[in-house]
Amino acid sequence: MKNHIIFFSGGKSSFTVAHLVKERYPNDNIVLYFTDTLWEDEDLYRFIYEASDKLQLPMLYHCVGLTPPQLMAKERFLYNSRVGNCSKKLKMEPAAKYFKKGIKPAIEKWHNKQFLKALIDPLSNGFEENTSVYFGIGWDEMHREGAIKKNWAPFDVQMPLIDEVIDNEEILKLYSIRRPRLYDMGFVHNNCKGRCVKAGQGHYKNLLMKDEKTFQEVKEQEIIISEYIRYTKQPHIKAGKSKDYLFEDVYAFLSTGIKSDKIKNILANADYLSSERRLFGNDSKGKPINKPYSYIKTMTLNELEKKPIQCDIWDIGGCGCFVDYESEVVNY
Template identity: 80%
Template structure:
């Protein structure tokens, strides 16, 4: 009996893959595998649990217990459209550690495991030889195929949608499942509630138009993270000679949304800081710490909101999960 593990992102394509695998291998083990960033849209969770119920397939839920913004604060680095470790550290690494080494992350939920035919354990002998990994990559993303297969060697990695062009909505209709709401809102994927830090100007303009409340939240988080990172660039802070007096306030705000006096002052001063940006003095090279950090290349969300007509609506961007990942678990 083979094990078939579907990387189940909460997107329509991964659902279609699960449907195809179930039809082709009805007597084998099939597992939906979801790694959570804890930053997803509430409707994504509705979708993955309903999918598990309607497909009658077990689902394994894993999370390291951190959101992308919490991770950014810990690393003192603002992920952006050029570089982002959130998918790597919150999705790829925990998945690889579990599948290759049997190491479980902080949070694990087993759902509908009564549909599992036999136990699946990464520590069993010949586990990789008996297990096929599936990704919802279509023909329009064929450029990701080689990197994903390389990352997940020695597993057999398959991407059925590269060869089979199927309408995902037709498959959902077979099971009577409503597609995730982010697709109806015009987003290209169902990741991170439409606030993917690797997205582009057009993506965030769409978020501003379709979900202004979430846009305002992520805009303020970007401001706070940007100013916090600039603060930590001071030589005394960076070297550890001076205590970091902002981290506790920043981390609590990013975790709970509660704004301390320090956070309120940062947000109130954003326009002043944007023009002068000399609040935190000079860095170790004597240069003013005056660079604003942003998710979008060359534009903060604060600026995008004020000048939306000047943004590039074709700059969509997005997270290339499971591609930009240096595999260090084969040793």
């Protein structure tokens, strides 16, 4: 009996792949595998659990226990459209550690484990040779194929939607499953509640128009993380000679939304800090950092909100999960 592991992102394509694998290998061991960033849309969870129920397939849930903003604060690095370390640390790395080395992340749960036909044991002899891993990559994302196969060698890597053009909506209808709501809101993927750090200007403009509450939350997080990074760039803090007096306030805000007086002050002066750069922000050479850090190219979310008409609506972007796991992180 072979193992078929489907990297189940919560998107329509990964659901179609799960359907195809079940149709073709009904007697084999099939597992939906979901890695949680804890930053997903509420409806994504409805979708993945409903999918597991209706496909009658077991789902393995893994989670590191951190959100992307929490991870950015810990690393003192603002992920962006060029470097999205969150997908690497929260999705790719725990998956690779588990399936290649048998190392479990902080949180593991099973859903519908009664449908499991054989135990998953990555440390057993022959596991890699007896296991195929599947990704919902379509023909329009063929540029991701090579990197994914390289990262997941020696596993047999399958991407059936590259060769087969299938209407995902029709597959959802077969099981009477409502598609994730982010697609109805005009997003091209179902990642991170429409606030993927690798998204572009057009993507974030759509978030502003369709879910202003979430936009305001992620805008404030961008401001706080950016200013925190500038603060920690000061040589005496970077060298550990002075205490970091901001981390606890920043981490509490990113974790709970609670705004201390320090956080409120930074948010109230966001425009001033962006233009004058007088409070924080000297680099190791004593020179001021001339502009705030931002998720998208050329502008912050604060600037996009003020001048949305001037953004590039065709700059959509998006996360390329499982593509650059082996690559080095580029720091500021």
